[in-house]
Amino acid sequence: GFEPASRIATVGVSKILQIGARAAAMKRDGLPVIILGAGEPDFDTPDNVKAAAKAAIDRGDTKYTALDGTPDLKAAVVAKFRRENNVDYATDEVTVATGAKQILFNAFMATLNAGDEVIIPTPYWTSYSDIVEICGGVSKLIACPAESGFRLQAEQLEAAITPKTRWVLLNSPSNPSGAAYSAADYQPLIDVLLRHPHVWLMVDDMYEHIVYDGFEFVTPVAIEPRLKSRTLTVNGVSKAYAMTGWRIGYAGGPKALIKAMAVIQSQATSCPSSISQAAAVEALNGPQDFLKERQQSFKARRDLVVARLNAISGIDCRTPEGAFYTFAGCEGLIGKTTPAGKTIATDADFTDYLLETVHVAVVPGSAFGLSPYFRISYATSEAELKEALDRIAAACEKLS
Ligand code: PLP
Numbered sequence: 001g002f003e004p005a006s007r008i009a010t011v012g013v014s015k016i017l018q019i020g021a022r023a024a025a026m027k028r029d030g031l032p033v034i035i036l037g038a039g040e041p042d043f044d045t046p047d048n049v050k051a052a053a054k055a056a057i058d059r060g061d062t063k064y065t066a067l068d069g070t071p072d073l074k075a076a077v078v079a080k081f082r083r084e085n086n087v088d089y090a091t092d093e094v095t096v097a098t099g100a101k102q103i104l105f106n107a108f109m110a111t112l113n114a115g116d117e118v119i120i121p122t123p124y125w126t127s128y129s130d131i132v133e134i135c136g137g138v139s140k141l142i143a144c145p146a147e148s149g150f151r152l153q154a155e156q157l158e159a160a161i162t163p164k165t166r167w168v169l170l171n172s173p174s175n176p177s178g179a180a181y182s183a184a185d186y187q188p189l190i191d192v193l194l195r196h197p198h199v200w201l202m203v204d205d206m207y208e209h210i211v212y213d214g215f216e217f218v219t220p221v222a223i224e225p226r227l228k229s230r231t232l233t234v235n236g237v238s239k240a241y242a243m244t245g246w247r248i249g250y251a252g253g254p255k256a257l258i259k260a261m262a263v264i265q266s267q268a269t270s271c272p273s274s275i276s277q278a279a280a281v282e283a284l285n286g287p288q289d290f291l292k293e294r295q296q297s298f299k300a301r302r303d304l305v306v307a308r309l310n311a312i313s314g315i316d317c318r319t320p321e322g323a324f325y326t327f328a329g330c331e332g333l334i335g336k337t338t339p340a341g342k343t344i345a346t347d348a349d350f351t352d353y354l355l356e357t358v359h360v361a362v363v364p365g366s367a368f369g370l371s372p373y374f375r376i377s378y379a380t381s382e383a384e385l386k387e388a389l390d391r392i393a394a395a396c397e398k399l400s
Helices: 015-028 047-058 071-085 100-111 127-134 154-160 183-194 225-230 255-268 274-285 290-310 347-358 382-397
Strands: 094-097 117-122 138-143 165-171 200-204 231-236 249-252 325-329 373-377
Touching (some): 100 231, 100 255, 117 127, 117 154, 183 225, 225 231, 290 325, 347 382
Parallel strands (some): 117 138, 117 165
Antiparallel strands (some): 094 249, 231 249
């Protein structure tokens, strides 16, 4: 029989993908399923970006490129960090990969020895801990519930650091909580890190362009340049430019780390797609005004979802600063009974109940390491969101 390698023994197919597959199968069977599980914008890739890709094909940019990014894309990344983040990275301090996911993979593969610890606040994007474990590391999960704004606190960080800590991984705005760290939120964590020079900081800024109510996005290296020699600043074009399928992520970090990451990439993919890199150059260098419009549209949906969720007895939803997710608490529903006589004992019981009875697919907090919560992705039309929330409210009313 088939025996997988031990390095993937504890890693399963993502719960999010499982729910998505089940919901899609129900839809194929003719059920009116609404899927609020997807982690991608419902907008299209901008036309100027598509045109740049077509031009790249026509001029023959269809061969292997430089290992970790074309000179043009690296220049665009350097310019982006300077323009938007006020951080100066040199060309040999940036890297490009097949999605931010591969950036994380390259970085952990290149730095983790067996047993090295990575501190990850929960709720977290599920891939973080799975990638860490595949790379032989140990994820140290720290619970950061709604009461602390879903943000890691300095005392928690201090207590979690051991001689084996290699990285702390922060994500702002966060998938799944939508919570973001302001400069004031980051400062106490930075102070802790300055006292522990062996700990490196990885920040995932993927959702930086999706923030609301005047929230000022900031990346840690811009606040504290002394951290630059041990920080990897991760970003990508997937979410901001609605380019999830193009698979381009990038990062800035110290030269030695960037070089080590390129070693991994050289034996994994050789280089990111040449055509996608040309498209990403245009995304980063081209007009940026549409980002504000899309923010407005996301904000209207966020406000709708948060208000409708908080109107449901037993559900408590914090207003997120960014991204396109809400992570609502459902503690008030735990212990209740469904009309079919089943007890809602966990958040997964609740999300199963929603999918089975009102055909709305959302993801339980357990998939993100923190319960009892559930995540809604509101990157879908307002009409669909309204219908979904009507159904969720009706389903909750039937619990006793
Ligand atoms: N980081 C976060 C927080 C995400 O939510 C995602 C995608 O869901 C990624 C990174 C991965 O992005 P990419 O498409 O660049 O691999």
